[in-house]
Amino acid sequence: MSTSSHSSTGNQREAGIRPVVGWEEDCGAAGVGHDLTGADLDAAVIEADHSRVLHSWSAQAHLPSSSIAGGSGASLWDYAGNTWIDFSSQLINVNIGYQHPRVVAAIRRQAEVMTMVAPSTSNKQRAEAAGKILEHAPAGFEKVFFTNAGADANENAMRMARLVTGRDKIISRYRSYHGNTGASIVATGDWRRIPNEYARGHVHVFGPYLYRSEFWATTAEQECARALEHLEHTILAEGPETIAGILLESVPGTAGIMVPPPGYLAGVRRIADRYGIVMICDEVMAGFGRTGAWFAFQRQDVVPDLITFAKGVNSGYVPAGGVVISSEIAHFFDERVFPGGLTYSGHPLAMAAIVAAITAMEDEGIVENADQIGETVLGPGLRALGDNPLVGEVRGQGVFWAVELVADKATRERLEGSRLAAVSRRCHQRGLILPVHDNRIHVVPPCVITAEQATRGIEILADALAEEARH
Incomplete structure (x- = not known):
């Protein structure tokens, strides 16, 4: 692959690029x-x-x-x-x-046509952006709910899980970061949760981390099995009928880039299915190329129920995030009102950036x-x-x-x-x-x-x- 058309490895003055002064x-x-x-x-x-x-x-x-x-x-x-x-x-x-010139040009073109469209109104850029995202999601995903960033993507995914199951609790991991909004920061597992614990119904577990194992494991296989056992025991102790969703970063990022051992995500999938729990993969940081795959969970051949994204979907050129929704959950809201919305959901400038970014990523490898x-x-x-x-x-x-x-x-x-x-x-x-x-x-x-x-x-x-x- 060549990136010479828009990369600079030397001093920008030599390349004729200068900071804008004035x-x-x-x-x-x-x-x-x-x-x-x-x-x-x-x-x-x-x-x-x-x-x-x-x-x-x-x-x-x-x-x-x-x-x-x-x-x-x-x-x-x-x-x-x-x-x-x-x-x-x-x-x-x-x-x-x-x-990247293709993304910059797409934002400029969209700004000249229409800079704001309400979320309730159909818009070509929004439809195309959803289509480009769905092309890289597993079979069985049908719709995208757009948000402003990753935190509110996780917020709305948890909301969907609670509404679909009629249950209240969300299980997430201690070594995690899910954003800085009401429920997302409480789902987070690091120190930032503690001064912000205002949301209810959150339970935390330890995930696999062999280098500093919580489970006295000495091999990746032991770490995986014991982490899954710990998760299932927590579900049983809390009451499976109370657990709406399991929210986990496919690869925990801020917490330490801990690639899960083989079989861990598949094990979470089996446990979620066993107890009727919605599995949410947080791909906000790991998605759209970061792990060398479109979504990190694809490297473990697992299909969640909901996928949250932001960041890499358009490289942050215009703020955007969202939830990729499986058909079953999407159709739950056919005759039921989804009680969530954002003024800038599917903002046309952000959507133009998504279409251009994903297209460039496809074309340029x-x-x-x-x-x-x-x-x-x-x-x-x-x-x-x-x-x-x-x-x-x-x-x-x-x-x-x-x-x-x-x-x-x-x-x-x-x-x-x-x-x-x-x-x-x-x-x-x-x-x-x-x-x-x-x-x-x-x-x-x-x-x-x-x-x-x-x-x-x-x-x-x-x-x-x-x-x-x-x-």
Whole structure:
């Protein structure tokens, strides 16, 4: 596959790409950095942002001092002209890369025709976007309910499960993230749930994670069997007649990119069928190429009842998410009102971006590129880091990888945050952006990343880890 038409691996100035300067003149009193360029403009943008914007999940006095002015393919740059290879995809959503010309052109064309259509009104772009998504869903899926993002996609999937079953409880996992709306944040399994626990009817279980097994397992087979037994025992203890749905990320992302062992998702499917429970696969982060497949659950030959998506469906160019609905559940609402809706459900600009993004991914082999890069470059390159004394485990697939860092390989004591921050800082200084979570580095570049970029990024990471190990 070739991505040369829209990727930039060198300095953007050499490619004739420059940050737009002078846009502030149209912004009145809110303008930033009048008549400034380079590092001075960069500093002005950062100062204005920090003083005016309340940033999510952050203590506002300790925000990062960096900016993004533009990007192309898997490359980013700031207002001062510094460039980076991107191993973050922003929030693991820019799957098709930055500024893909076909998606940008589609948004522009739609903006010139119609910029807003109410959800109750039929619209060509919305119908086409649903069709493109359904083409990649398993047989037996019939409709798409569009949302603004992944959190409200999960919110509405849980609502559907409760309405269809007449039950109340949702089971999800402790190591998970499902979004920051009322029920989605309570379904989430990490610390962000605790100050937001206002929704009712949520039960959590542990999923498989062999490196830090909750089940005293020593093999993937043991971990899988015991995690499934734990899930079924929880259902029996809660009362199967009270469980509406099982919500799980096909591959937990923010929690650590823990690819489930073979047979786990199929086992969840069997348990859900046994007790009449709706199985919801959260593909918000893992879907649309991230694991080297259109949907991550397809790599385990499993079919859920509901699929939630967002992020990679149009690479976040315009906010969009949704629920892909099986025929049985879709027809439940033929004569019953579905009590949910959003002003911007199926927004035409977002729908145009979905159609263009999926079409480009099909035509250009972008999902296949993600799979190949994972198999031939990222996987081998990251596993080779295992000789470093700080590297505890490497796991992932496609362009969805985690490197778990430890202070001691024998005890698996987690590496402290300040040392991860030092590794991340060295990478940034050398031309690589990559996210850190807890004691992990996540390697999650756009699906269009080239082998050369991926190789160079791993070299930078290896050098940064080696330097930290010497300390």
